[in-house]
Amino acid sequence: MIFKSYELKKLDINKNKYILFYGVNEGAKTEEIKKIISLNKNITITNYDEKEILDSSENFYNNIFSKSLFEDKKVIIIKRATDKIVKIIEEIIEKDITDISLIFNSDNLEKKSKLRSLFEKNKKLVCVPFYADTADILARMAYNFFKEKKISISQANINLIVNKCNGDKRVLKNELLKIEFFCQNKKEISSENLLKLVNLVENHSISELIDNCLAKNEKKTMSLLNENNFNSEDCIIITKTFLSKLKRILKLSKENQINKDLNKTIANARPPIFWKDKEIVKQQINKWAPNQINKLIFDLNEIELQIKRNYTNSINIVSDFILNQSSSETNS
Numbered sequence: 001m002i003f004k005s006y007e008l009k010k011l012d013i014n015k016n017k018y019i020l021f022y023g024v025n026e027g028a029k030t031e032e033i034k035k036i037i038s039l040n041k042n043i044t045i046t047n048y049d050e051k052e053i054l055d056s057s058e059n060f061y062n063n064i065f066s067k068s069l070f071e072d073k074k075v076i077i078i079k080r081a082t083d084k085i086v087k088i089i090e091e092i093i094e095k096d097i098t099d100i101s102l103i104f105n106s107d108n109l110e111k112k113s114k115l116r117s118l119f120e121k122n123k124k125l126v127c128v129p130f131y132a133d134t135a136d137i138l139a140r141m142a143y144n145f146f147k148e149k150k151i152s153i154s155q156a157n158i159n160l161i162v163n164k165c166n167g168d169k170r171v172l173k174n175e176l177l178k179i180e181f182f183c184q185n186k187k188e189i190s191s192e193n194l195l196k197l198v199n200l201v202e203n204h205s206i207s208e209l210i211d212n213c214l215a216k217n218e219k220k221t222m223s224l225l226n227e228n229n230f231n232s233e234d235c236i237i238i239t240k241t242f243l244s245k246l247k248r249i250l251k252l253s254k255e256n257q258i259n260k261d262l263n264k265t266i267a268n269a270r271p272p273i274f275w276k277d278k279e280i281v282k283q284q285i286n287k288w289a290p291n292q293i294n295k296l297i298f299d300l301n302e303i304e305l306q307i308k309r310n311y312t313n314s315i316n317i318v319s320d321f322i323l324n325q326s327s328s329e330t331n332s
Helices: 005-010 026-038 050-055 057-065 083-095 114-121 135-149 155-164 169-182 191-197 204-214 218-227 232-259 262-267 275-287 290-309 311-326
Strands: 018-023 043-049 073-079 100-106 125-130
Touching (some): 018 114, 050 057, 050 073, 050 083, 057 073, 057 083, 083 100, 083 114, 100 114, 135 155, 155 169, 169 191, 169 232, 204 218, 204 232, 204 275, 204 311, 218 311, 232 275, 232 290, 232 311, 262 275, 290 311
Parallel strands (some): 018 100, 018 125, 073 100
């Protein structure tokens, strides 16, 4: 059964046990899933990637079919679902299990997709397409944000930001938060800084610095810090670049725990890793376990707070943090 976007408020995981969200608008899908979850209390949420289920369907079935007397309602979210999982879904539907809901988050599905067809034709299932937000919608959202924050920015630069987001509201929100953080001590942003901040022009020196830090190449990291005349404004870009790279390594590290083959993990990475970066990314994955990366992300958020409180000393705060993390004797 197909639901239109204006019907989303009717969704109820207690009545709609099987829901498929598909489409290119990852931000809208994520927001809707969070909204559905927030409306329900006393639920247990489990996240799966389709690959995990296909690699170990027995564990997945055990989670689906097992239930203790005092266990909460289960909500299972399956990411990157494709036609490969259709037979498993059909088996679960046939069992008609109580106190369980499944939400499938898929990329864009063609009309001929078996998964999409299954959810569209079965009245017990819900299928919701999520199309890209139009440039006009995103531009209006950005304009209102800058107006509210009293940040001066040209329409041309708003258009640059919107074009970078590829119709994804979540990406736009992330970019706007970066700009707000950057402009905390000023009320305008130059085109040059904007281009760096939203990664329209990559700052190679900062990217190289973070890569070597995460690979624990301590001497190279120290050399890059000394060679580049980084300033307080660069610190915002450094922390955002650091966070972006950490999230990539965390994702790859988790995938590598499943694959148990680093070359395969690198080869299958999405988005693809540039061939020149593959070797250093391998080093990073070998140096950091997922739990260590999660702690480092937490520490990095603390560093951002310190920068906000002490902006004039931000370059020292960031430099000390980077040198500490690049040390072979340190693992967060």
